[in-house]
Amino acid sequence: MEQKHFEVIIVGGSYSGLSAAMSLGRSLRQVLVIDSGLPCNRQTPHSHNFITQDGEVPAVISAKAKLQVDFYKTVQFFNGIAIEANKTKEGFEIKTDSEEVFTAKKVLFATGVKDLLPEIKGLAECWGISVLHCPYCHGYEVKTEKTAIIANGEMAFEYAKLISNWTKDLRLLTNGKSTITWEQKEILQKHQIEIIEEEIESLEHENGNIKQVIFKNKSNAAVKAIYFRPPFEQHCPLPSALGCELTEQGLIKVDMMQKTTIPGVYASGDCVIQARSVAMAVSSGSFAGASVNKELIDEVFNI
Known part of the structure; x- marks a missing residue:
């Protein structure tokens, strides 16, 4: 990938990340979505309680969503895992498992959580x-x-x-x-x-x-x-590495605008929501994308 600098990097390209990418793509933002292609519900045969998609196969929803987001040419995708995140003077630097390095003004984590299943056979x-x-x-x-x-x-x-x-x-x-x-x-x-x-x-x-x-x-x-309901931990360690606070439940702490406790870092989806569902993830991602766009606009106007 030739382009290395973006306005926003979204780490996690499942339902919440794709929803945020659509908001930002429609806002004409230069966006990179980094995703491993391994959503937490990949074993689930059907998704429910998401209007217009009730009973659909989760992978079908994701594929359709990615195709629609791909329509917005300012949004690019990178298949990989973000393994390192650092704050820079201009924003943030994200390094992947293939040693690619990307930079952006803002970062949005839509990385979900990892369920800690007990050792019960089957x-x-x-x-x-x-x-x-x-x-x-x-x-x-x-x-x-x-x-x-x-x-x-x-x-x-x-x-x-x-x-x-x-x-x-x-x-x-x-x-x-x-x-x-x-x-x-x-x-x-x-x-x-x-x-x-x-x-x-x-x-x-x-x-x-x-x-x-x-x-x-x-x-x-x-x-x-x-x-x-198994215990869980954050799927991605990078928010904590950047200094983002977690709640008592182990979720990334965000305010009403999906902002974490670190300026310029946002989070959405299962990594911040107690009630996990596709519909909730999509909702929080869409709002997070709009919130990031608002902050970028405010910075232009020095607000």
Whole structure:
């Protein structure tokens, strides 16, 4: 790639990054999108709860989005991984894994998060297929099915209440001794939500479609879907390396304009949003792109 300097570099070219790129491309900005081509939902067969794209394959949505963004000739794409970010007098410098170096006035991170899955055999293979994180994204497709939740404590109680809206055939797997209160336990039992405290050994599945949960005591529970919210970390270490603050939840801290705590650095998508979904990522990316453009305009007017 001959061009090395841009007005904006977007690190991450999935839904949020592409949405930001469209806002900036339509604002006539010189933009570079650096992306590895490995979105976090690449294993998910269908995306839901995104109007006009409900039920579409995630890769199809991404491909169509990239094609539409590519129409704006001031936006360029680079296939690679950003491995280093530095502040310069003029803005920022981004180095990739192929040792390419690009510079820009502003940087937008749309890099998502990395789910830290437990070492339960079969869980990773089912993740995004039959082990789900969001009922709004996937709950309708498994409504009324035999369903389990892997969780414990206060989160388990709130999660069980939420999922019970989609199915009444529900059991809570605490994967060890329960830490929910007696009052919460009584409420769950009143609503016929079984609590199983056995430790989980594995998930028996076929091509990611779960058949049953196998416990370490060799008992089992037949289910068709499991809800699970794993801990996570930032997928990209560069925002922290630049000094961007994180929230208590581990998300990049941004203000109402998607600005991080480092001037000139913005963030959008799953790396800043607690409620992860394609629709939310697109929304925050679109707004972030407009916010970056506004700051560039204000700088021209010395505001």
